Amino acid sequence: MMMIMTSNEFRDGLAGVPAAKSRVSHVDGEKGILEYRGIRIEELAEKSSFIETAYLLIWGKLPTQEELEDFETEIRYHRRIKYHIRDMMKCFPGTGHPMDALQTSAAALGLFYSRRALDNPNYIRAAVVRLLAKIPTMVAAFHMIRKGNDPIQPNDDLNYAANFLYMLTERRPDPLAAQIFDVCLTLHAEHTMNASTFSARVTASTLTDPYAVIASAVGTLAGPLHGGANEEVLNMLEEIGSVENVRPYVERCLANKQKIMGFGHRVYKVKDPRATILQDLAEQLFAKMGHDEYYDVAVELENVVEEYIGREKGIYPNVDFYSGLLYRKLGIPADLFTPIFAIARVAGWLAHWKEQLTVNKIYRPTQIYVGDHNLAYIPMAERVVDRDPGTVSA
Numbered sequence: 129m130m131m132i133m134t135s136n137e138f139r140d141g142l143a144g145v146p147a148a149k150s151r152v153s154h155v156d157g158e159k160g161i162l163e164y165r166g167i168r169i170e171e172l173a174e175k176s177s178f179i180e181t182a183y184l185l186i187w188g189k190l191p192t193q194e195e196l197e198d199f200e201t202e203i204r205y206h207r208r209i210k211y212h213i214r215d216m217m218k219c220f221p222g223t224g225h226p227m228d229a230l231q232t233s234a235a236a237l238g239l240f241y242s243r244r245a246l247d248n249p250n251y252i253r254a255a256v257v258r259l260l261a262k263i264p265t266m267v268a269a270f271h272m273i274r275k276g277n278d279p280i281q282p283n284d285d286l287n288y289a290a291n292f293l294y295m296l297t298e299r300r301p302d303p304l305a306a307q308i309f310d311v312c313l314t315l316h317a318e319h320t321m322n323a324s325t326f327s328a329r330v331t332a333s334t335l336t337d338p339y340a341v342i343a344s345a346v347g348t349l350a351g352p353l354h355g356g357a358n359e360e361v362l363n364m365l366e367e368i369g370s371v372e373n374v375r376p377y378v379e380r381c382l383a384n385k386q387k388i389m390g391f392g393h394r395v396y397k398v399k400d401p402r403a404t405i406l407q408d409l410a411e412q413l414f415a416k417m418g419h420d421e422y423y424d425v426a427v428e429l430e431n432v433v434e435e436y437i438g439r440e441k442g443i444y445p446n447v448d449f450y451s452g453l454l455y456r457k458l459g460i461p462a463d464l465f466t467p468i469f470a471i472a473r474v475a476g477w478l479a480h481w482k483e484q485l486t487v488n489k490i491y492r493p494t495q496i497y498v499g500d501h502n503l504a505y506i507p508m509a510e511r512v513v514d515r516d517p518g519t520v521s522a
C-alpha cells in the first residue's frame with residue numbers, strides 16, 4: 129500500500145517513502161518477486177542475455193533481432209578507452225580500491241564527451257552505449273595497471289560477459305563460466321529505488337551529464353551496506369573458516385549487534401529471488417569446476433541465521449550473499465566484486481536517468497531542523513576543547 133506523507137512526517141532512511149513514479153522495475157518484498165519492465169527475473173535469467181536485458185530496461189521493450197544486433201555492434205565498437213584514461217589510471221595508487229578508480233574514471237569520461245544535449249536522442253544513445261561499453265574496460269584496465277601490466281584490449285570476437293573475463297586474464301573463458309557470468313550481470317542489472325539508483329536520479333535531476341550521474345551512483349554503491357557487501361561476505365566466510373565455527377560466529381554477531389553481511393533487505397522479507405538463482409548457478413559452476421569449501425560454510429550460515437533471526441525478523445540472504453563465491457570460482461579477486469555489480473547496474477542507472485529526464489523536477493526535499501537558534505558568538509578564549517575531535521597523522 130502506498131503511504132502518503134504529511135509535510136512534517138519523517139522516516140529514517142526514507143523507509144517506505146516513494147521517491148519517484150517508475151516503470152523500470154518492481155519488487156514484491158513479501159512474495160520475493162522481482163520484475164524488470166514487467167518480466168520476471170527468473171524468465172530473464174533463463175532466456176535473455178545481459179545486453180538484451182539492458183536494452184529492455186533502458187528502452188522499455190524487448191529489442192527485435194535487428195535492434196539487438198545494432199545495439200551489440202555499437203557497444204562492441206565503443207569498448208576501447210582513450211589512452212588518456214589509461215594514463216590517468218597509471219597515476220592512481222595501485223593499492224586504491226577499484227571502486228574508487230571506477231568512480232574517478234567514470235566521471236573523467238565527462239571530460240572527453242562534454243557536449244551535453246539531453247534533448248537529443250542521438251546524444252542519449254551515444255551516452256548509453258559509451259557507458260555500457262567502457263565501464264567493463266575501465267574496471268579491467270585498472271586491475272591490470274595496478275599489477276604493473278598493460279591493459280588487455282577488448283576482444284571483438286567475444287560477447288559482453290566473455291570479453292570482460294578475457295580482459296582480466298587474456299584467456300578466452302570457459303563457455304559455461306561466461307554464460308553464468310552473463311546471467312549474474314542480468315541479475316544485478318536493476319533493483320528499483322535502492323540507494324545508488326536514488327543517488328543517480330537525484331544527480332540526473334539537476335540535468336548534469338550522464339557521466340556524473342553514473343559516477344555518483346558508483347560512489348553510492350561502494351558502501352558495505354549496499355553493493356560493497358559482496359566483498360565483505362567473502363571476507364566474513366574466510367574469517368568463519370569452517371562449518372563448525374558458524375554458530376558461534378552468528379551468536380557473537382547478534383550479541384554485539386553486528387550485521388551479518390549478505391543478509392537482510394529493506395524490501396524483501398523472504399529470500400531475495402536473485403540469491404536463489406545465484407545459489408543455483410554457484411552449484412552448477414562448482415559441479416563443473418570443483419567444489420568450494422566456503423559454500424558449505426555459506427549454506428550453514430543461511431540455516432543458522434534463519435534459525436536465530438530469519439523467521440522472526442525476515443532476515444534472509446540478499447543478492448550479495450552467493451555472488452562472491454561464484455566470482456571467486458571464476459578466479460576474480462574479491463575487490464572486483466563490487467565493480468562487477470556496478471558494470472551490471474549501469475543498465476538500471478541509465479534506465480532511471482532516461483526516465484528521470486522525461487519527468488524531470490529537481491529533487492529538493494525538506495529537512496526537519498533540530499539544531500539551536502539565536503546562540504551567541506563565543507569569543508576564542510572562552511571556548512572549551514572538544515573531547516573527541518579525532519586526529520590526523522602528519
Ligand code: SDX
Nearest residue numbers: 319322353354355357387388389390391392393394446448
Ligand atoms: C544491496 O535496496 C536494494 O535494492 C539494494 C540491493 C540492490 O540490488 O540494489 O538489493 C543491493 O544493497 C543488498 C544489501 C547488501 N547489504 C548487506 O548485506 C549488509 C547487511 N545487511 C544490512 O545492514 C541490512 O539488512 C540492510 C542495509 C540491507 C537493510 O537495512 P534496513 O532496512 O535499514 O534494516 P535495519 O538495519 O534497520 O534492520 C532491521 C532489523 C534490525 O533489528 P532490530 O533492531 O529491529 O531488532 O533487522 C536486523 C537489524 O538489527 N538486521 C540484521 C541484518 N539486517 C537487518 N541483523 C543481523 N544481520 C543483518 N544483516
